Amino acid sequence: MAKSRFEYVKMFEQLDRCLPNSWIVVRIDGKGFHRFSEQHKFKKPNDEQALSLMNDCAKSVLTNFSDIVIGYGQSDEYSFVFKRNTETYNRRASKLLSTVVSLFTSNYVFKWTKFFPTTELLYAPSFDSRAVLYPTTQNLRDYLSWRQADCHINNLYNTCFWKLVLESSLNHQQAEARLKGTDSAEKNELLFSEFNINYNNEPEFFRKGTVVEERSVLLDGGDGEKVVKQARNVIAAEHVDIIRANFWKSHPSLLG
Numbered sequence: 547m548a549k550s551r552f553e554y555v556k557m558f559e560q561l562d563r564c565l566p567n568s569w570i571v572v573r574i575d576g577k578g579f580h581r582f583s584e585q586h587k588f589k590k591p592n593d594e595q596a597l598s599l600m601n602d603c604a605k606s607v608l609t610n611f612s613d614i615v616i617g618y619g620q621s622d623e624y625s626f627v628f629k630r631n632t633e634t635y636n637r638r639a640s641k642l643l644s645t646v647v648s649l650f651t652s653n654y655v656f657k658w659t660k661f662f663p664t665t666e667l668l669y670a671p672s673f674d675s676r677a678v679l680y681p682t683t684q685n686l687r688d689y690l691s692w693r694q695a696d697c698h699i700n701n702l703y704n705t706c707f708w709k710l711v712l713e714s715s716l717n718h719q720q721a722e723a724r725l726k727g728t729d730s731a732e733k734n735e736l737l738f739s740e741f742n743i744n745y746n747n748e749p750e751f752f753r754k755g756t757v758v759e760e761r762s763v764l765l766d767g768g769d770g771e772k773v774v775k776q777a778r779n780v781i782a783a784e785h786v787d788i789i790r791a792n793f794w795k796s797h798p799s800l801l802g
């Protein structure tokens with residue numbers, strides 16, 4: 547195609563090709579979801595439908611980007627890990643993070659009624675996005691551990707906070723004051739002594755967040771006459787510990 551005299555402006559574009567041989571993590575996070583969750587009457591501290599919607603959007607992202615090896619989500623955020631040698635979009639950070647976040651967001655709206663059949667979507671939600679590079683597999687594992695530890699800390703706090711508000715009739719300021727300066731042992735003790743709750747028995751969905759990953763499974767297939775097992779790739783979602791080594795030992799190919 548003939549070049550116009552305006553073509554030179556293309557040179558103003560920044561090169562943003564990610565460093566080779568490093569893990570690319572794209573993390574998206576809901577903008578203003580404190581307010582969004584209130585306006586759409588999310589159950590506190592954890593609305594299961596809202597989390598399930600996030601997970602379904604994440605599955606669509608993995609289906610569309612074959613080079614994403616794993617995703618981890620909690621609250622209004624999701625992290626997506628591209629394999630370290632991906633050439634998707636020539637490794638351009640802006641292309642990767644913008645297509646992931648727009649696909650996630652459009653799915654969030656597209657799938658809304660499936661998870662909230664009786665709650666009207668009051669306005670168009672948005673998510674921010676960033677791309678971060680991790681040069682070693684240990685750095686990447688520490689990144690994922692950081693996000694899961696964050697899930698744990700927030701969920702323990704929120705579980706206490708909403709018990710105090712919903713069952714002990716404290717207002718938000720009183721509940722905040724009650725929890726100020728407490729460590730996790732004290733929060734566990736508060737839940738146990740005042741509400742008879744063993745935090746470790748709370749659902750793993752809330753305590754651990756969600757890991758999504760593509761996995762090959764054997765499913766029944768065939769032409770109807772005789773059933774044969776066929777390997778199929780499915781996107782699996784699990785609520786498991788990814789801080790300890792066990793998960794990675796049982797999924798050796800993920801970061802291989």
Ligand code: ATP
Nearest residue numbers: 576577578579580583588591592593596597621622
């Ligand atoms: P920002 O735009 O800076 O991200 P934010 O209001 O989204 O601001 P976050 O730190 O991202 O703040 O926190 C997200 C908030 O959304 C949580 O604190 C919680 O109040 C709410 N939230 C997200 N998911 C759920 C859920 N499944 N159930 C209940 N509340 C939720």
Ligand code: ATP
Nearest residue numbers: 547610634635636638640641642644645646648649
């Ligand atoms: P990429 O993912 O690389 O952007 P693309 O298929 O989106 O690939 P573009 O160069 O962005 O390619 O071109 C967008 C294409 O979408 C156009 O070539 C045209 O075929 C189609 N298109 C976009 N808008 C319209 C429209 N309003 N009416 C008809 N066709 C359209």
Ligand code: MG
Nearest residue numbers: 575576577579
């Ligand atoms: Mg947010």
Ligand code: MG
Nearest residue numbers: 612614615760
């Ligand atoms: Mg994959």
Ligand code: MG
Nearest residue numbers: 575621622623
């Ligand atoms: Mg958040």
Ligand code: MG
Nearest residue numbers: 641644645648
């Ligand atoms: Mg286009």
